[in-house]
Amino acid sequence: MELTNFQELVHLIATPVMVVLYTLRLVILFRHRLAKDRSPDPKGDLAKGVADAFLTLVMPWKMQSTRKHWTYYVEFMAFHLGLAFNISLAYLITFAAAFMTGPVRTVFVAFIAVGLVAGIIRFIGRLTRPDLKVISSFDDYFSLFLVLLFDATGILALQGIVWGSYLYFVVVGFFLIYAPFSKIHHYLYYPFARFFYGSDISRKGILNTEVRNAGG
Amino acid sequence: MPEANGKVTKALQVMEASLTRQMDTWLNICAHCGLCNDACHYFMASGDPTLVPTYKTDRLRNVWRRKHEWIGRVMPRWVGAVDLNEERLAQMSEIAFRDCTLCGRCVVNCPFGVDTRQIMRTIRAMATATGNAPEILEQLADSAIQREESLDFFKDFFLEQIKDMEPELQELTGDPKATIPVSQKARVLYVPLSGKHTILPAAALFHAAGESWTLSLFDASNYAVFLHDIPRAKRIVERVLNEAKRLGVEEVVITECGHAYSCYRWTAPNWFDEPFPFKVRSIVEVLHDYIQQGRIKVAPLEDLGPVTLHDPCNLGRNGGVFDEPRDILRRTVTDFREMTPNRHDSICCGGGSGLVANLDYSEQRLAAGKPKADQIRATGARVVIASCDNCRHQITELGERHALGVEVMGMAELVLKAMLKERQAQSVK
Numbered sequence: 001m002e003l004t005n006f007q008e009l010v011h012l013i014a015t016p017v018m019v020v021l022y023t024l025r026l027v028i029l030f031r032h033r034l035a036k037d038r039s040p041d042p043k044g045d046l047a048k049g050v051a052d053a054f055l056t057l058v059m060p061w062k063m064q065s066t067r068k069h070w071t072y073y074v075e076f077m078a079f080h081l082g083l084a085f086n087i088s089l090a091y092l093i094t095f096a097a098a099f100m101t102g103p104v105r106t107v108f109v110a111f112i113a114v115g116l117v118a119g120i121i122r123f124i125g126r127l128t129r130p131d132l133k134v135i136s137s138f139d140d141y142f143s144l145f146l147v148l149l150f151d152a153t154g155i156l157a158l159q160g161i162v163w164g165s166y167l168y169f170v171v172v173g174f175f176l177i178y179a180p181f182s183k184i185h186h187y188l189y190y191p192f193a194r195f196f197y198g199s200d201i202s203r204k205g206i207l208n209t210e211v212r213n214a215g216g
Numbered sequence: 217m218p219e220a221n222g223k224v225t226k227a228l229q230v231m232e233a234s235l236t237r238q239m240d241t242w243l244n245i246c247a248h249c250g251l252c253n254d255a256c257h258y259f260m261a262s263g264d265p266t267l268v269p270t271y272k273t274d275r276l277r278n279v280w281r282r283k284h285e286w287i288g289r290v291m292p293r294w295v296g297a298v299d300l301n302e303e304r305l306a307q308m309s310e311i312a313f314r315d316c317t318l319c320g321r322c323v324v325n326c327p328f329g330v331d332t333r334q335i336m337r338t339i340r341a342m343a344t345a346t347g348n349a350p351e352i353l354e355q356l357a358d359s360a361i362q363r364e365e366s367l368d369f370f371k372d373f374f375l376e377q378i379k380d381m382e383p384e385l386q387e388l389t390g391d392p393k394a395t396i397p398v399s400q401k402a403r404v405l406y407v408p409l410s411g412k413h414t415i416l417p418a419a420a421l422f423h424a425a426g427e428s429w430t431l432s433l434f435d436a437s438n439y440a441v442f443l444h445d446i447p448r449a450k451r452i453v454e455r456v457l458n459e460a461k462r463l464g465v466e467e468v469v470i471t472e473c474g475h476a477y478s479c480y481r482w483t484a485p486n487w488f489d490e491p492f493p494f495k496v497r498s499i500v501e502v503l504h505d506y507i508q509q510g511r512i513k514v515a516p517l518e519d520l521g522p523v524t525l526h527d528p529c530n531l532g533r534n535g536g537v538f539d540e541p542r543d544i545l546r547r548t549v550t551d552f553r554e555m556t557p558n559r560h561d562s563i564c565c566g567g568g569s570g571l572v573a574n575l576d577y578s579e580q581r582l583a584a585g586k587p588k589a590d591q592i593r594a595t596g597a598r599v600v601i602a603s604c605d606n607c608r609h610q611i612t613e614l615g616e617r618h619a620l621g622v623e624v625m626g627m628a629e630l631v632l633k634a635m636l637k638e639r640q641a642q643s644v645k
Contacts, residue, residue, distance in 0.1 A: 025244075028240070029237060029240050029241065029244075030237070032235055032236055032237040032239070032240045033236055033237065034236065034237045034238070035236040035237070035238050035239075036486075037482075037486060038485055038486050038491070039481065039482045039483070039485045039486060040485060040491055040492070040495075041495070043536045044536075053329065056327070057327070063324065063325055063327070064255065064324075064325055064557055064561045065251045065252065065254075065255055065325035065326075065327075066251070066327075068254075069251065072251065076249075076327075129250070130265045131250055131253045131259070131265040131268050132248070132250045133265070134265040134266060134268070134271055135248045135250065135265075135268065135270040135271050135274060136248055137248075137294065137295050137296035138293065138294045138295070138296075139287070139294050139295045139296075140248050142294075181286050181287050182287070183247055183248065183295075185244070186244065186245045186246070186247045186328075188244075189241045189244050189245040189328075190245065190328065192237070192241045193241050193242065193245050193328040193329050193330065194328070194329060196238045196241060196329065196331075197323070197328070197329025197331075198329075200331075201324070201560075203482075204482060204534070204535060204536035205536035205538075206324075206532075206533060206536050206538075206560050
């Protein structure tokens with residue numbers, strides 16, 4: 001089968017499956033009742049609190065854990081940015097091939113490669129750190145390995161290697177279908193989690209407080 | 217295999233009932249990144265990987281996965297899903313009551329904000345519903361309810377105890393007519409803990425501020441909150457709620473007790489259909505107002521030496537009272553030293569959520585308090601202010617174990633000292 005046809009076939013099957021599965025997850029989520037907080041006299045502003053909760057992602061100094069483990073934060077950002085570029089690549093290369101000019105490909109290779117390196121560091125950490133090993137399931141290892149494979153084959157595809165491109169789209173197909181079943185689906189819940197967090201701590205007036213002498 | 221006593225079924229029912237949209241999010245989203253690991257004082261103190269927050273919450277998450285996650289249902293081992301059995305239930309119950317103080321430090325350090333407290337509370341509720349909760353917490357919760365049921369029996373004894381405190385109050389206030397009004401019409405209903413230390417300083421300060429106040433017949437602690445037994449916790453709150461309604465008070469002021477404050481201020485209003493017809497504040501917030509408004513005059517206590525402040529988790533990170541105690545300290549002591557980190561990043565002392573009451577877990581509790589002891593030592597403080605009875609108890613014990621050489625004091629006691637000093641200075645003039 002021609003590579004272009006193969007790419008389209010993969011998307012034709014995997015993308016709708018992924019969309020249906022994610023929709024199902026959201027339906028399940030919304031079938032649960034929302035626990036409303038009716039405590040009176042909130043101390044903080046809800047909108048500001050929620051905004052702050054979302055912005056923490058790009059403000060690592062807001063959390064002690066990311067202040068302390070700033071290399072982890074860098075690794076986290078590199079890993080996820082690489083992944084975001086790679087997911088975009090899977091669609092762009094198929095449906096907007098003209099956009100993938102030489103310089104654009106170079107940018108994509110750079111981000112995905114850095115993401116791949118960050119992923120390898122994370123994988124080694126998961127294999128070696130006792131506090132991570134104890135909380136890791138097979139799915140934790142496999143999902144991370146899958147992303148590494150996704151990144152590595154993405155780079156091969158960007159180099160124009162034909163067998164690498166076929167392999168990349170096999171991985172893309174599997175990735176899109178497996179993600180909703182695996183830990184990879186966590187990003188779907190991110191907006192909800194940050195909203196709940198932001199609304200809770202803004203109500204209690206916990207956000208927007210300065211951390212005096214916080215060197216830790 | 218059929219269950220002999222229905223415990224597992226009951227526990228699973230409790231779990232299902234706890235599955236709100238928030239809980240579904242928190243159970244789904246954890247990516248096992250481990251960023252919260254060293255936010256936990258248990259892990260900080262021991263380095264034991266089974267004490268990281270995710271390991272603890274996974275005790276419930278893995279059971280939930282078996283029931284609700286697609287892969288967990290068909291390939292449980294792949295995602296770590298497990299069937300609940302009595303042994304696992306007993307294990308997770310012990311973890312929930314022994315290895316977590318629900319301090320919430322992991323929550324503010326989680327990139328998603330997974331509410332570990334709620335997950336651990338659900339396990340506590342499952343344990344309580346199946347007879348796996350610590351007996352002492354059950355007894356203490358029941359005795360609070362019993363107090364109301366046998367109020368006539370307790371009342372005379374309580375009034376007598378209060379009467380006995382009045383000569384000391386008169387001496388403190390310099391007013392021979394000063395009394396402690398109990399459950400009378402007033403603007404403020406003050407809810408103490410059992411023990412003179414939460415009644416006398418507050419009484420002297422209310423007197424000095426010219427407050428219209430009365431003492432509650434009941435104490436603020438609510439051990440059913442630790443059990444996450446909502447019907448019982450509600451019943452305990454109802455005693456004060458009914459008293460406050462009967463007296464027509466405008467405000468219920470909670471003594472220096474972390475869990476009681478967060479319960480009355482933030483949690484309990486969600487258990488009742490009607491909103492509370494009064495405001496709820498901590499005595500710390502009230503004292504701050506009195507000082508700011510000049511209703512209580514204070515002089516800095518130079519002789520105390522360096523003083524540090526412990527942010528009780530339920531008052532600070534889970535309650536939002538950060539600025540008031542600091543402002544009071546700036547006015548009452550001359551050498552205030554912050555611990556690092558502080559405020560919402562403050563390290564839990566290890567005594568909360570019923571741990572102090574449970575002698576079976578004393579060793580684990582004191583071991584987990586090591587990071588707090590180190591924090592206190594690093595300040596070089598001679599006095600630690602802690603506006604929570606559980607924290608005071610724990611920090612006192614930590615002080616003995618780690619030879620910190622500190623005195624642990626409540627905020628009302630400190631303000632009283634500063635007020636008496638000011639009075640003394642005025643009388644000299």
